[in-house]
Amino acid sequence: MNNLLKLEQGQARLVADDPWVLVRDEVPEGAALILPLASYAPGHGVWLGPDDEVELLQPWLATLPLIALDFPSFRDGRAYSQAYLLRTRMGWRGELRAIGDVLRDQLSHMRQCGFDAFAVRADKSAEDALKGLAGMSVQYGRSVIEPRPLFRRR
Amino acid sequence: MYQYDAYDRALVFERVAQFRDQVERFIAGDLSEEEFLPLRLQNGLYLQKHAYMLRVAIPYGTLSAEQMRTLASIARDYDRGYGHFTTRQNLQFNWIELHQVPDILERLAQVDMHAIQTSGNCVRNITTEAFAGVAADELLDPRPLAEILRQWSTINPEFLFLPRKFKIAICSAREDRAAIMMHDIGLYLYRDDQGEMLLRVMVGGGLGRTPILGLQIREGLPWRHLLSYVEAVLRVYNRHGRRDNKYKARIKILVKALGIDAFSQEVEEEWQYLRDGPAQLTDAEYARVASAFVPPAYASLSDTSLAYGTELADNPGFARWVSRNVMPHKVAGYASVVLSTKPGISAPPGDVSAPQMEAVAEWAERFGFGEIRIAHEQNIVLPDVPKEHLHAVWRLACEHGLGAANIGLLTDIIACPGGDFCALANAKSIPIAQAIQQRFDNLDYLHDLGDISLNISGCINACGHHHIGNIGILGVDKNGSEWYQITLGGAQGKHSSLGKVIGPSFSAAEIPDVIERVISTFVRYRESEERFVDTVQRIGLEPFKEQVYAEQPA
Structure with a gap:
């Protein structure tokens, strides 16, 4: 099991039957792989590291089943900007999954930047992490899921 | 507020x-x-x-x-x-x-306060000058835009894990008292001929291991675009700033690596997607925030007070304090008072006790409109004091240990907490500050010397801003013992410059003598009322080096 949380119609749930296999190094045979950008093959999902330029995905967006963004460390914030660009500038509407050092206390930031699936780090409880998704009720600035800053809403 | x-x-x-x-x-x-x-x-x-x-x-x-x-x-x-x-x-x-x-x-x-983002690799406290809204040379009030930026940067989800800390300051007076040039983003706010508020955007300033003054990236940015423009800078930085070495992670290193033109082009390209979008500020939001900063109900006072004039004439101690610690106000009959937190041996620079805080609160209510400011020089400001009450404020300040008449003088030392507290420090700062303050305890002499800023940092992180002190002292570690390197010629404001190292470092015990030799060199070469920093700029470092490193008679 992938320790996965997903947002569907704004509702978060634990996913027990996620079919996707994340491939970091070797390339196994099989369906539903999430492949690194360098070994991307049609029909599979793809994951990007923080050094990868999201703009490279533009030609494949119409056919990609899933995009994952890696947090090699939860303190590396580049995937937040990658998520912003994918969602707001490139128009990606499919699943955007956070992988890597994905922890409860950053989940609400990820959600606000447009992630809708969260593969919580394997040694942590996904059920516990669920508590971190909501975050705070007030957000001053804007985000992917609320593009109007508070000053346009207050 | x-x-x-x-x-x-x-x-x-x-x-x-x-x-x-x-x-x-x-x-x-x-x-x-x-x-x-x-x-x-x-x-x-x-x-x-x-x-x-x-x-x-x-x-x-x-x-x-x-x-x-x-x-x-x-x-x-x-x-x-x-x-x-x-x-x-x-x-x-x-x-x-x-x-x-x-x-x-x-x-x-x-009481509507917090400690959010006062540390971490995120946008920190937005700063401006302590005299915002009251300074006589102010072009317009920087606080509404500072507050708008504060809100926008607070828990902004995309920018909480930047490569490194990010500091923004804003200034809108003729004099820059907010050290704009040493911020990751520094903003000069002004009006054009039509009265529109515009911003000059500086980027990539910072002290620390690699001190660099900010470079201009944008002139004449209409204020409505403040948030989208800062967002563009932050996104470029978040994506491309270095993360492999914390000492090379500030935006200044990225700006230097790309060059200001290429960096500026990246930002402009990013900004084209954002401008005129929902982040564009509205008149309504500006008005909502600005309404909190309308001037208080100032009394209509004469600019001259007989009682004040008499006290000035009769009391040299008071007159001396007024000459250093009282600043001109934009409203006739009022002044701003700087309460010095640099009394010398009795307390480290910037330290204020609970009874002192309570006294200041009481004075702010009794003599002003209940408002207090903190200056980046670590002193406390009462922004609105009628001149007729200055004498009373001075008496009270002296009673409470906040009345030192030394603003801008050699003993108005900026110092970080240093090795007494800080886990990062190589050396102590506070005892060095106090030893200098003790050596230069003759107020008449200090006043004759005029404006001299002295900044002490206990390590290269430069929290005491030693690079921009006219005299800078940096704590360094040599084989496990504490040494101090001296720089001269640093300055803040619109004529910012970084101080230059004069030579090998000194032990703590030598520092008061070294500073004395620096000062005596200044006195020897000074022309009329010249400021210390101007003398250094005119004659260069050589005469100071000669004097400081000369063999001293036994």
């Missing part, structure tokens, strides 16, 4: 609840030290040599009398009876117990 509404209040209280839970999970072992670290930093909590230190945000250095009393109560109930004002207009408590932090934050929230 800005008044919280239900949104602002909900945010600070929810943040306290969130951090309370995080502290409990850390204490219970559910969060590792590594996982907890950025969470506590973004709530202002450092682990220092002896205890936790909590840095409380004082947005653009403005606080009310009630807020000052709350700080005093925290100093009394949770610390050792005092706090330390910093060069970024914040307040630090040095002796804090982790399990009490949520209660302290809750007490702060009750």
Whole structure:
């Protein structure tokens, strides 16, 4: 099991039957792989590291089943900007999954930047992490899921 | 000052609840030290040599009398009876117990205060000058845009894990008293001929290991685009700033690597997607925030007060204090008073006790409109004092140890907490400051010397801003012992410059003599009333080096 949380119609749930296999190094045979950008093959999902330029995905967006963004460390914030660009500038509407050092206390930031699936780090409880998704009720600035800053809403 | 509404209040209280839970999970072992670290930093909590230190945000250095009393109560109930004002207009408590932090934050929230993003690799406290809204040379009030930026940068989800800390300052007076050139983003706000508010945007300034002054990236940016433009800069930085080495992670290194033109082009390209979007500021929002900064109900006073004039003439001590510590005000009959937190041996620079905080709160109400400012030089400002009350304020300030007549003089030392507290420091700062203050304790002589800034940092992180002190002192480690390197010629403001090292470093015991030799060289070469920094610029470092490193007679 992938320790996965997903947002569907704004509702978060634990996913027990996620079919996707994340491939970091070797390339196994099989369906539903999430492949690194360098070994991307049609029909599979793809994951990007923080050094990868999201703009490279533009030609494949119409056919990609899933995009994952890696947090090699939860303190590396580049995937937040990658998520912003994918969602707001490139128009990606499919699943955007956070992988890597994905922890409860950053989940609400990820959600606000447009992630809708969260593969919580394997040694942590996904059920516990669920508590971190909501975050705070007030957000001053804007985000992917609320593009109007508070000053346009207050 | 800005008044919280239900949104602002909900945010600070929810943040306290969130951090309370995080502290409990850390204490219970559910969060590792590594996982907890950025969470506590973004709530202002450092682990220092002896205890936790909590840095409380004082947005653009403005606080009310009630807020000052709350700080005093925290100093009394949770610390050792005092706090330390910093060069970024914040307040630090040095002796804090982790399990009490949520209660302290809750007490702060009750008076619309917080410690959010006073540390961590995120946008920090937005700063401006202590005389915002009252300075005689002010072009317009920087505080509404500072508050708008504060809100926008608070828990902005995309920019909480930047490569490194990010500091923004804004200035809108003729003189730059906000050290704009040494910020990651520095903003000069002014009006054009049609009266429109525009911004000159500087980027990539910073001190630390690689001191660099900011470079201009944009001229004439209409104020409505402030947030989208800053967002563009931050996105370029977040994506491309270095993360492999914390000493090369500030935006200044990225700007230097790309060159200002290429960096500027990246930002402009990003900005084209954002401009004229929902981040564009509205007149309504500006008006809403600016309404909190309307001038208070000033009395119509004569600019000359007979009683004040008489006291000035009769009391040289008072006159001397007025000449240094009283600043011109834009409203006739009023002045701004700087209360010095640099009394010398009795307290380290920036340290203020709970009784002093309470006294200041009382004076702010009695003589002003209940408002207090913190200057980046770590002093306290009463922004609105009728001239007829200056003498009374001076008497009270002297009684409470806040009346030193030394603003801008050699003993108005800016110093970080240094090796006495800080886990990063190579060397102590406070005893060096106090030894210099003791050596130069003749006020007449100090006043004759005129404007000299002296800044001390206990390590290369440069919290004491030693690079921009006319005299800079940097603590360095040599084989496990504490040494001090001297720089001369640094300056802040619109003519900012970085000081240059004069030569090999000195032991702590040598420093007062070294400073004395620097000063005697200045006195020898000074032309009429020339300022120290001007003499250094005119004659160069050589005469100072010769004197400082000359064989001294036994």
